[in-house]
Amino acid sequence: MSRFLLIKAVLGPLLRLLFRPRVEGAERIPGTGPAILAGNHLTFIDSLILPLVTRRQVFFIGKDEYVTGKSLKGRIMAWFFTGVGMVPVDRDGGRGGVAALMTGRRILEEGSLFAIYPEGTRSPDGRLYRGRTGIARLALMTGAPVIPFAMIGTDEVQPGGKGLPRIGGGRRITVRFGEPLDFARYDGMDRDRYVLRAVTDEVMSEVMQLSGQEYVDVYATKAKAA
Template sequence: MYRALHAVVPPVAKAVWRPEVTGLEHVPATGGVLLASNHLSFADSLVIPIVVPRKVVFLAKSDYFTGTGMRGALSRAWFTGLGMLPVDRDDSRAALDSLQVALEVLGRGEAFGIYPEGTRSRDGRLYRGRTGVAHLALTAGVPIVPVGLAGTERLQPVGARLPRLVDVTVRFGPPIHVAGRYDGVPLGRARREVTDRVMTAVGDLTGQEPAGVYNERPVHA
């Protein structure tokens, strides 16, 4: 399913939207790697796999995989075909389960996409990174490629049923290697330092204003 969709969707999407892509040479062709990106839109998890020539696994809300009828079947096929894996964001164990899934993906030598901010930025600022990205890199011994997205918040705004034709930019930075470079450093400090390095690199790619705080998911009544 993935190969069939990836052979069709990326060429068509790139022909229609013509995203500006730079630094793609920084993404290794093989082996486990983390793609750590800023997060502006639901569409981010579609844009990155479309422009990267190798499979990139993202986690997606389990709702996209549990629908019924023809629409539910099409949704499951679409997200599964794009290499996405379901996660229940409302489950208290979701964060731990997500890390375990990511380690399994990296252990297979695949690419895993992650948003260190945790949730999308609603004001365009770049929020402080959570240390899960560093935990994964240090545990799996894989490099982190920073990714800077711009314009995706206009591609499919919240509430829009269909994507729009807008300018989208995807920038990939040089990989950040951590394997063996934090030996002897206290684990908490190592995770914080690696995460801050990643967010600085992402900020350099996007030019976003740093928020200086963590981004929290909105509370729904």
């Protein structure tokens, strides 16, 4: 049994017991072949829940600091995160975005699922912020379909993205997947900034409709800085 299946077999039932996650539209994820899962990002546990509610293993980019700890806790975190599909990348500096993009491209070209949060960071206030165009470049470079998804209620379970998740109190998490988006009409246009923005905005529009969030047409990083 692979580490992913082992983790899923152990934590899956516990997750269902604690948070009673409702999964909608999972059948829209293709059973084979590459696809990009693009969704909103409310809190830290988004990246724990998503891999455990999909049948296929989902790979995603994570901070390399999650897997470099030398303590017992650090080693356990590294074992867990790499087991569920996290690929550590140093995202600091000017090359971080390029490294993340190339990693996503490699994963998709291997025929796997790759998850991305187009906002680039967690929402500071529960609203949906402007998407960064890396999602568009990835879709156009690989030809992979984009499956929009929405995390709903994770910010109530873990407000602020820190600390232990809350249990009980009637809180429930929903993970909702939308119809696949095909951008083949833009083939060969992955360097056109207007096309990249149009593709990104279309993805974010679908995420907004799935999540029901209010949309803010600024980057979340700028909102946090302000």
